[in-house]
Amino acid sequence: MEVTPEKDVAGKDFSPFEQEISDELEVKVKKYLRGEGANLEVLQDKKLKGQLAVREELYGKSAKAAAKVEKWLMPSEGGYLEPEGIEKTWRIKQEDIAREVDILSARNQYDIVLPELGPYTLDFTASGRYMAAAGRKGHLALVDMKNLNLIREIQVRETVRDVVFLHNELFFAVAQKKYPYIYNREGTELHCLKEHGAVLRLQFLKNHFLLAIPGSGEPNFDSWVANPYETSKQRREKEVRSLLDKLPPETIMLDPTKIGTVKPQKKKEKPAKKERETEMEAAVEAAKDVTLKKKTKGRNKPSMRMKKRKEIIENAKRPFLEQQLKGEELSRKKQKVSQESELPLSLQRFAHKKPS
Structure with missing residues (x-):
């Protein structure tokens, strides 16, 4: 399918800037086209030829509209740091970035100093609008990051290990000294998950509406089953041990209901x-x-x-x-x-x- 670039109504030539925009749109239009257009010259049926011509024109217009939306309405690509020569990105400070970005982006820079009740664990909502801060010494705070207003601040007076928002900013979970707790935006305790015990990390699965407990308890893996630090000698020993512990084929059954039952007598073999x-x-x-x-x-x-x-x-x-x-x-x-x-x-x- 071919799309002819738009021309100036007055018949004048494009300026270099306009020509660059036109070329960029033409490249984007090709991305939204539906493959090669139909060859209408070889068709003998005038009615079919006219219908296909109208359809090809509609395809071209829709591709142009999609290209313009991508150009002017869709968000641009994320920025990145590109060092020059031997320059290292980790040496670039926030102040250096603020001097180079636009004014609106520079306004998003903030510095929060909380020296007494930390270290702190942070969590943000999916939109980035709200932040939950949890200090190791029991300090909990909800902040509106759009205007940096403090929504709620509470002190639970015990060790806090992690904090995570639930499906929205109205509820959040906190991994405290003995149990995980769930609070609302006003700081009211809604639930205590006593069956989970002490938890180190929290994660909310938004697609499942489940609060998941990763790294709960101290790490204590079984080195004979899954040892992330095993050496080549340990790997060979594990293979030998697994072969020795393998069940005999005659004891393997697909039907678990037959385990522990009496094996029935074999039917008399049919005579030859x-x-x-x-x-x-x-x-x-x-x-x-x-x-x-x-x-x-x-x-x-x-x-x-x-x-x-x-x-x-x-x-x-x-x-x-x-x-x-x-x-x-x-x-x-x-x-x-x-x-x-x-x-x-x-x-x-x-x-x-x-x-x-």
Whole structure:
């Protein structure tokens, strides 16, 4: 998509400053364009060609509008210090920065001296408007940093380790000597978290509305599990120890409900094909040796006796034949499942099903 730069209405040439702004806007416009424009010359349909021309024009106008918003309304990039030669940034003082920045930025410079009840821990709201200060000797203060007005100041008369704002400036939490406490903006105690005990650091997770206790208690890691200072020798020893402590594969179970229960007996293994044939032949031989009862006259014909003996043999074969059919059907199902499992789950429903 191409966008032609705007020209002066009077047809005059741009000044160098105006030309620089125009070039900068043109670069920003390219960032908001939706790819290459459609080639309208090759279209034969006049109606479609007109619709696409209008749409391309709208795309160009929206890209120009977005570029102007980015240029004039969006906040500029953050500043930074760039040393020259062997100059070090940590040697630059606040007074040196205040002399170089604009007047509004220079007004934001402040110096708070609190020599008696420190050291102090500070926390700011997300907007930077309010500051909470907590002195180690129990001093708590809320300050409006826009006009540097003291909102509230209290003395809890015990050790304070950390302070953090909650979801807004109306509530803040303090890690005191024994427990963490929650106060409102007026300094009134709202809650005491006695179940957490002594806490060293506090953090509020704004996306979860949770007060998180990091570094609570003294650091006491398990050097056999996670040792941040382990040497190469300790690492090798840990690997050997973990291999020795590894559970045997037969004791690993996916179902925790079966732990501690009696292991069921294994089902009787299915006989092989030759064994089934041998058993069936033995059953047929046994059926042939069965002595038939003598019937009354008319029911004891040789044909009737032959039919009865054949029925006995078929009944002897039936269990073995049914078992064989079940085994063949199960093997077919397993083969079908294995073939389907080779495909991804999303494509299995498109697999060609062979007619049964």
